[in-house]
Amino acid sequence: MLSSLSRSVFSAAARVLVSRPLPVLASRGPGRSLCRSLWVHGGASSALRPTFLNPHRGFPAVSCGCGGLHTEGDKAFAEFLSDEIKEEKKIQKHKNLPKMSGGWEIEVHGTEAKLTRKVSGEKISVTFNTNNSIPPSFEEESQEGQKGEEEEPELISTPNFVVEVTNLDSNQTLVLDCHYPEDEVGHGEEEEESDIFTIREVSFQPTGDTDWKENSYTLGTDSLDWALYDHLMDFLADRGIDNTFADELVELSTALEHQEYIRFLENLKSFIKC
Amino acid sequence: MSLLIRNLQHVVNLRRALLRKNLEISRSCLRVGNFDVGVICINDAKIRQLNKRYREKDTATDVLSFPFHEDLHPGFLPKPLFQDEYNLGDIYLGVEFIYRQCQQTQEDFHSVLTVTAVHGLCHLLGYTHDRLEDWRQMFEKENEVLWAINKATGSALKPLTTAHFDH
Numbered sequence: 001m002l003s004s005l006s007r008s009v010f011s012a013a014a015r016v017l018v019s020r021p022l023p024v025l026a027s028r029g030p031g032r033s034l035c036r037s038l039w040v041h042g043g044a045s046s047a048l049r050p051t052f053l054n055p056h057r058g059f060p061a062v063s064c065g066c067g068g069l070h071t072e073g074d075k076a077f078a079e080f081l082s083d084e085i086k087e088e089k090k091i092q093k094h095k096n097l098p099k100m101s102g103g104w105e106i107e108v109h110g111t112e113a114k115l116t117r118k119v120s121g122e123k124i125s126v127t128f129n130t131n132n133s134i135p136p137s138f139e140e141e142s143q144e145g146q147k148g149e150e151e152e153p154e155l156i157s158t159p160n161f162v163v164e165v166t167n168l169d170s171n172q173t174l175v176l177d178c179h180y181p182e183d184e185v186g187h188g189e190e191e192e193e194s195d196i197f198t199i200r201e202v203s204f205q206p207t208g209d210t211d212w213k214e215n216s217y218t219l220g221t222d223s224l225d226w227a228l229y230d231h232l233m234d235f236l237a238d239r240g241i242d243n244t245f246a247d248e249l250v251e252l253s254t255a256l257e258h259q260e261y262i263r264f265l266e267n268l269k270s271f272i273k274c
Numbered sequence: 275m276s277l278l279i280r281n282l283q284h285v286v287n288l289r290r291a292l293l294r295k296n297l298e299i300s301r302s303c304l305r306v307g308n309f310d311v312g313v314i315c316i317n318d319a320k321i322r323q324l325n326k327r328y329r330e331k332d333t334a335t336d337v338l339s340f341p342f343h344e345d346l347h348p349g350f351l352p353k354p355l356f357q358d359e360y361n362l363g364d365i366y367l368g369v370e371f372i373y374r375q376c377q378q379t380q381e382d383f384h385s386v387l388t389v390t391a392v393h394g395l396c397h398l399l400g401y402t403h404d405r406l407e408d409w410r411q412m413f414e415k416e417n418e419v420l421w422a423i424n425k426a427t428g429s430a431l432k433p434l435t436t437a438h439f440d441h
Binding site for chain 2: 195196230233246
């Protein structure tokens with residue numbers, strides 16, 4: 001079962017990855033119905049007619065005195081964004097970022113977050129970035145038409161995360177690059193045969209350095225002895241990075257991603273509206 | 275050929291390396307080291323779902339085995355024709371269920387987990403315990419495997435079906 005299911009999941013994932021782009025603004029649930037109003041509002045054919053201010057280029061300008069270009073399209077765009085922001089705020093689950101259990105301290109810089117904790121002689125940090133962390137939808141193309149008014153699946157952020165374990169005595173840092181397998185967030189019936197998270201690469205890196213030192217030996221786990229892999233998973237679990245942590249990280253990352261998405265929309269609106 | 279361990283639950287803290295070590299001894303004892311085996315650790319909800327779907331029993335349980343081969347005879351190894359058939363199948367361990375039972379009986383969780391996994395492995399080879407004769411055969415095989423583990427690790431594990439039939 002495990003082997004045959006894994007194969008089917010991998011092939012499905014590969015097909016999706018090739019054919020479907022990453023989510024864009026319009027793919028977000030509440031945005032879909034609003035997209036339609038944008039096109040109606042834009043009145044493309046009349047807006048492109050030559051006018052006194054734009055005799056040749058067809059940019060329907062709206063003057064506000066700031067000196068910048070403002071078109072009818074920009075106005076519609078800003079209105080669309082107002083509605084989108086309102087909708088996104090309505091469905092926002094967390095006004096503040098959820099806390100991680102296990103005494104982790106959190107530090108956020110834009111889309112990047114860093115969790116740290118100290119345990120007897122070791123400093124452990126986990127960093128992740130919410131950019132491009134929402135996997136493509138696994139919905140079948142052919143079923144889309146049948147979906148109709150059904151609710152869109154919730155968007156879940158599953159970022160790659162990097163665990164750094166620093167031995168405070170030796171000042172050596174072991175770095176483990178961790179991922180959420182693609183099929184974990186699929187919507188099939190029996191696809192959940194992968195671990196909740198997996199380790200992809202392990203390496204020693206200079207302590208406190210943000211750049212990945214390419215000449216440090218990097219252990220890939222694709223062809224790794226499974227016994228060694230299990231020891232590495234136990235090593236992480238002993239340091240508080242287990243399935244519970246991975247689940248909480250998804251919740252935190254999803255909240256942060258949504259928060260940053262709303263902030264981006266607000267910035268975009270200010271930029272367009274002037 | 276590999277032993278794949280997957281941990282899909284977060285209710286119980288699992289020692290994967292220990293489980294693997296004991297199962298590798300078991301595979302070697304059963305002479306099935308050249309066959310793939312999947313061991314999937316799941317919670318109550320998931321094993322209940324599987325138990326309902328495949329056994330029509332709407333309850334959580336400790337272990338469910340899904341043999342890859344159909345024509346199994348206890349005491350005889352499957353005879354694969356192709357490379358893909360060097361597969362014994364999958365063992366689903368209801369670790370939440372096992373953990374809860376261990377708390378009630380004051381037994382060591384990882385010991386019981388090993389015993390349960392060995393039980394599941396024997397099922398993958400066609401051993402059953404529905405009739406007294408079948409059970410005797412399975413009990414002997416489980417005992418043999420656990421003896422090998424006990425010898426290698428110094429533990430004192432006993433077969434899961436020890437009290438299955440009065441003997």
